[in-house]
Amino acid sequence: xxxxxxxxxxxxxxxxxxxxxxxxxxxxxxxxxxxxxxxxxxxxxxxxxxxxxxxxxxxxxxxxxxxxxxxxxxxxxxxxxxxxxxxxxxxxxxxxxxxxxxxxxxxxxxxxxxxxxxxxxxxxxxxxxxxxxxxxxxxxxxxxxxxxxxxxxxxxxxxxxxxxxxxxxxxxxxxxxxxxxxxxxxxxxxxxxxxxxxxxxxxxxxxxxxxxxxxxxxxxxxxxxxxxxxxxxxxxxxxxxxxxxxxxxxxxxxxxxxxxxxxxxxxxxxxxx
Amino acid sequence: xxxxxxxxxxxxxxxxxxxxxxxxxxxxxxxxxxxxxxxxxxxxxxxxxxxxxxxxxxxxxxxxxxxxxxxxxxxxxxxxxxxxxxxxxxxxxxxxxxxxxxxxxxxxxxxxxxxxxxxxxxxxxxxxxxxxxxxxxxxxxxxxxxxxxxxxxxxxxxxxxxxxxxxxxxxxxxxxxxxxxxxxxxxxxxxxxxxxxxxxxxxxxxxxxxxxxxxxxxxxxxxxxxxxxxxxxxxxxxxxxxxxxxxxxxxxxxxxxxxxxxxxxxxxxxxxxxxxxxxxxxxxxxxxxxxxxxxxxxxxxxxxxxxxxxxxxxxxxxxxxxxxxxxx
Numbered sequence: 340x341x342x343x344x345x346x347x348x349x350x351x352x353x354x355x356x357x358x359x360x361x362x363x364x365x366x367x368x369x370x371x372x373x374x375x376x377x378x379x380x381x382x383x384x385x386x387x388x389x390x391x392x393x394x395x396x397x398x399x400x401x402x403x404x405x406x407x408x409x410x411x412x413x414x415x416x417x418x419x420x421x422x423x424x425x426x427x428x429x430x431x432x433x434x435x436x437x438x439x440x441x442x443x444x445x446x447x448x449x450x451x452x453x454x455x456x457x458x459x460x461x462x463x464x465x466x467x468x469x470x471x472x473x474x475x476x477x478x479x480x481x482x483x484x485x486x487x488x489x490x491x492x493x494x495x496x497x498x499x500x501x502x503x504x505x506x507x508x509x510x511x512x513x514x515x516x517x518x519x520x521x522x523x524x525x526x527x528x529x530x531x532x533x534x535x536x537x538x539x540x541x542x543x544x545x546x547x548x549x550x551x552x553x554x555x556x557x558x559x560x561x562x563x564x565x566x567x568x569x570x571x572x573x574x575x576x577x578x579x580x581x582x583x584x585x586x587x588x589x590x591x592x593x594x595x596x597x598x599x600x601x602x603x604x605x606x607x608x609x610x611x612x
Numbered sequence: 613x614x615x616x617x618x619x620x621x622x623x624x625x626x627x628x629x630x631x632x633x634x635x636x637x638x639x640x641x642x643x644x645x646x647x648x649x650x651x652x653x654x655x656x657x658x659x660x661x662x663x664x665x666x667x668x669x670x671x672x673x674x675x676x677x678x679x680x681x682x683x684x685x686x687x688x689x690x691x692x693x694x695x696x697x698x699x700x701x702x703x704x705x706x707x708x709x710x711x712x713x714x715x716x717x718x719x720x721x722x723x724x725x726x727x728x729x730x731x732x733x734x735x736x737x738x739x740x741x742x743x744x745x746x747x748x749x750x751x752x753x754x755x756x757x758x759x760x761x762x763x764x765x766x767x768x769x770x771x772x773x774x775x776x777x778x779x780x781x782x783x784x785x786x787x788x789x790x791x792x793x794x795x796x797x798x799x800x801x802x803x804x805x806x807x808x809x810x811x812x813x814x815x816x817x818x819x820x821x822x823x824x825x826x827x828x829x830x831x832x833x834x835x836x837x838x839x840x841x842x843x844x845x846x847x848x849x850x851x852x853x854x855x856x857x858x859x860x861x862x863x864x865x866x867x868x869x870x871x872x873x874x875x876x877x878x879x880x881x882x883x884x885x886x887x888x889x890x891x892x893x894x895x896x897x898x899x900x901x902x903x904x905x906x907x908x909x910x911x912x913x914x915x916x917x918x919x920x921x922x923x924x925x926x927x928x929x930x931x932x933x934x935x936x937x938x939x940x
Contacts, residue, residue, distance in 0.1 A: 407826065433828030445823035447816050458816045462828035464809045478808060521827065 347384060350577050351592075357385030359418075360561050361406070361529060366415035368401055368585075375401040376412065377585045383529065388555055389563045390572045392596075393582035394605060399565045400442060402582070403533050406563065407439045408432035420528070434462050438527035440518045442534045442565075448507035452517050455506055456492060459524030460485040489524050495557070496520045496550060512543040516550070523554060530554070532564035536571055544568070548575055569606075573597065581605070618779035623901045624894055629787030631893020632794045633856070636849040637870040638877065638885035639797070640842045645879045647818045647838040650731045654739035656867025658708075658843055661746045663850030663859040665707050667757050668750040670700040675749045697759040701847070708843030709836075716835045724831075743864060752861070757854035761789050790852045797848060798886060801841070810837060872920035878933025887931060892916045 347357045361383040368376040376398045383389045391399045404410040405417070408429040417424045419435065427435075438459070447455050464485060470477070493499055496516055501509060506517060515535065522530055535551065536544045548571060554560050566572045572579060573593040581589035581596055583605040589596050596602055637659065644652040652658075668675060672691040680688055695703070719734055762785040774780035805811035817824045817834045825831065853863055869892075877888025896915040904911045923930065 409822075409825070428830070429825035430828045430830045433826060439826050441822070441826070445820050445826065447819035447823060449819050450815060454812060454815070458812055458824075458827045458829075461809055461813055461816075482807070482809075525827065 347386075350387075354386070354577075356387045356577065359383070360385045360420065361563075362418040363402075363406070364416040364418065366402070366405060366412045366417070368398075368405060368410055368412045374585050376405070376582075378415070379580075379582070379585075379587045381580045381587065381590055383561060383563050384578075385561055386555070386559050387561060387577040388551070388575055389561075390576035390579045391563065391565050391582060392567075392569070392572050392579055396584075397582040398585040399582055400533060401585075403439070403531050403563070403565055406432075406529075407437060407531055433525070436462075436525070436528035437531065438522035438525040438529075439531035440515070440522050440533055440535060442537060444511075444514050444518055446506045446514060446518055446521070449505065451503050451505055452498060452509070452520075453489065453493075453502045455517055456489050456520045456524045457485065459492075459521040460489060462525050463488075488526075492520050492523050495553070496523070512539055512546075515539070515543075515547065519547075519550065519554075523558075523560075526558075527560065530560050530562045532562060534565055534567060536566060536568055544571060551575060615779060618777055618781075620898070620901060622779075622781050622783075623897050625781065625783060626787070627894035627897030628890050629784065629791060629893070630897065631890040632787070632791045632886075633849075633852055633889075634866075634869050634873045634892055635886045635889025636790070636794055636797075636845070636852060637866050638873040638889055639794075639801075639882065640845040640849065641867075641870055641874055642877075642879065642882055642885045643801075643842045643845065644838055646882075647814055647834065648731075649728055650735060651728070651879075652842065653732065653735040653867070654742060655842065655846060655870070656864040657739045657742045657746075658711075658846035659850040659853065659866065660859070660861070660864040661711075661742050661850075662704055662708055662843065662847035663757060663854035663863060664746045664750045664755070666700055666704045666759070666847070666851065667755045667854070667859050669703050670695050670697065670759075673750060678751065679748060701759065701851070704847055705844055708847055709840045712836050712839035712843050715839055716832060720835050721832065739864070743861070754858050754860040755854075757851065757859050759851060759855065761786055761851075761855050763855070786852070786856055793848060793852065794886070797845065798882060801882060814838060869916065872916040874930070875920040876923050876930055878930030881930070881932035884930055884932030892919065895919055 347355065349355055359382045362380075363382070364380050366376055366379045367374065379402065391402055393399050401410060405412050408427045408431065411426045419437075424435075447458065450458075464481060493502055496519065498513065498516055498520060501513060501517075506514060509517065519532070519535065522532075532551070536547050539547065551562060551564070552575065555562055564572075564576070566575075576593060578591060579589070579593055579596045580587060581599070581602045583601075588601040588605055589599040591599070637656065640655045640658065641652060644650055644655070667673075672693045672695065674680070674688045674691060677688045680686060715738065719738060720731075723731055723734055764785055766783050766785045766788065769783050770780040803811075805814060813824070813829045814834060814837065816827065816829060817831060821831065824834075849866070850859075850863065853866055857863075873885060873888040873892050875888075876891055877884025877886070896912045899915050900909070900911045
């Protein structure tokens with residue numbers, strides 16, 4: 340398997356991975372004098388599940404925030420779909436087709452599950468403000484079309500029974516799933532998941548793993564995820580970036596990473612004798 | 613039934629109508645507070661400014677005429693044309709949208725992520741600035757606003773009620789119009805926020821900024837939108853209050869009457885603003901009617917605030933506000 344091939348590669352389970360979708364070149368992010376990320380380079384291929392792992396404080400979430408535009412790196416370039424991306428606001432990144440979830444769930448608690456997922460369609464809705472006011476009928480027709488897409492996502496993630504429930508009343512695991520649904524509703528080209536399984540029990544983790552694999556399989560969505568649970572990451576992802584203290588210490592298939600001495604040291608600690 | 617009963621009923625009805633006027637002002641506060649957590653002190657001045665602009669446009673006044681005359685020694689005051697009310701109202705609405713854009717661009721944009729108290733201070737500054745701007749642009753004299761709304765006591769109601777009950781109700785036609793307009797306004801706002809994509813975006817921003825950004829909502833656009841709507845509501849309030857009592861500086865003080873309404877209804881609830889306004893309006897009229905004579909009258913000046921104070925003690929989030937629970 341040649342993963343440096345610009346045309347893409349074939350995974351162990353026989354899925355065809357395409358060319359480069361997103362490329363991070365020499366990204367450095369500083370907060371005051373502290374380097375959160377130092378000179379990191381990696382790419383995300385079309386159709387793959389790419390994981391970013393590392394111990395606490397390694398800079399994983401910062402990296403995801405750079406990709407989604409919440410942080411602007413001091414150095415380095417972000418390339419998306421073959422073009423260099425100028426510094427962008429998060430909403431502009433979202434409009435480019437990058438959807439995300441958050442480590443500490445950011446849902447609209449006061450709104451119903453359905454309304455929450457409908458907000459995911461905002462990037463796809465084209466009718467302007469005045470047009471919505473004037474052609475009420477057309478706005479309604481558009482609403483119905485988007486509603487159909489949303490219902491598909493709801494079916495897919497098996498949350499039909501809670502569609503009218505205000506999100507604030509849902510248990511943690513379901514909230515995570517609704518957040519995934521909202522991101523999916525945007526039909527993203529790249530889906531960013533920030534610790535999709537944090538704080539879940541084993542059963543919920545299994546459900547979530549299955550959904551992530553199904554999303555990738557069914558829609559061919561490219562997924563970049565951050566996760567603490569090593570076992571989960573190794574099962575899910577095609578390629579893994581390992582970070583420690585803001586630096587990249589490993590990059591490759593789960594097996595390669597597992598046997599990488601620097602990675603083992605970072606996770607298990609190394610004796611200094 | 614006795615005349616006293618009907619008189620009380622009439623007082624109550626008039627109170628409700630006055631309450632609608634309070635609600636109109638409170639509505640503007642709620643919109644901005646809900647979307648951004650800013651208590652917009654300038655809402656009353658926005659209403660004054662809207663009314664001043666409306667009168668100015670309607671009568672073809674030259675804006676800044678005092679300044680221009682002082683600098684260039686000219687003697688401008690009017691363009692010499694008058695605009696139909698509908699055109700003037702539409703133009704004023706556009707001015708309010710323009711103002712929302714300017715406020716976002718030069719005030720709010722620079723205060724992103726600041727404490728609510730800082731933003732509150734900024735709106736106080738804004739209030740004084742707009743007050744001065746209104747003076748310089750349109751002059752400080754008291755103006756009469758007439759957009760063709762019916763005025764005076766409705767004789768139909770008086771006759772009908774007299775035939776029915778043997779007691780003629782005195783109801784101001786303008787109050788009835790205000791009630792109708794307020795109802796239409798609330799229905800429109802509700803439809804907008806529930807069934808359009810911008811309404812949904814607005815609710816999303818009100819709920820969680822970060823999440824809103826992640827689904828592709830531009831916060832700056834939402835601020836402009838919400839201040840435009842608040843400006844439009846201020847225009848409606850300005851028209852109603854201006855038609856009732858003339859356009860003058862004291863119009864901006866109606867904001868102070870909206871405060872107890874908000875405490876009663878809750879700062880984040882549109883129905884709360886309406887119900888709060890009705891309760892305050894009705895309460896102060898009835899109180900004045902029943903208790904006023906016993907304690908020397910003039911209770912309308914303080915009744916609303918005392919009622920709000922009582923509410924603060926027993927139900928600080930207001931009737932319809934969200935209960936604030938901090939989890940530890």
